[in-house]
Amino acid sequence: MGAHPASRVSAADQAHGDQAHDRTPADRAPAPPRRPATAESRIPDRYRTPLKGAAWLVFAAGLVGAVLGIAGLHVEITVVGLIMACTAGLVLLKIRADADAADAEAATATEIAADSGITADTPGEQAPATDGAGSAADSGAPSSD
DSSP states (O other): OOOOGGGOOOHHHHHHHHHHHTOOTTTSOOOOOOOOOOTTTSOOHHHHHHHHHHHHHHHHHHHHHHHHHHHTTOHHHHHHHHHHHHHHHHHHHHHHHHHHHHHHHHHHHHHHHHHHTBOSSSTTOBOOOOOSSSOGGGSSOOOOO
């Protein structure tokens, strides 16, 4: 009879077909960059602990509800329990991600401060620079003598 319709290729497709197969991942449009968590999108520290406790309670209640719904063959109870558990699990993941981001920012700030000579006692002030040959007092500052 005839060839399968999918195997038929028009002349225009044949002319541009080689270009379509030669594309590399670098030729494709890049994925949009992930937006980092900003201070406005993070959960404040004062709400983190109570929210975490409440999320764990809702998570456990959702799992218990799902198990009881399955045991009693009640679809609605099972679905509600699973929705509660999944939502609470996502909230717990968000809290954990925010805590990890805050820890990473604090570590980065500490590394930057250590690299630039800023001490923890005097934030914003740099330690006096020396050239290795003399002390900070020999840096050309006028003396009180």
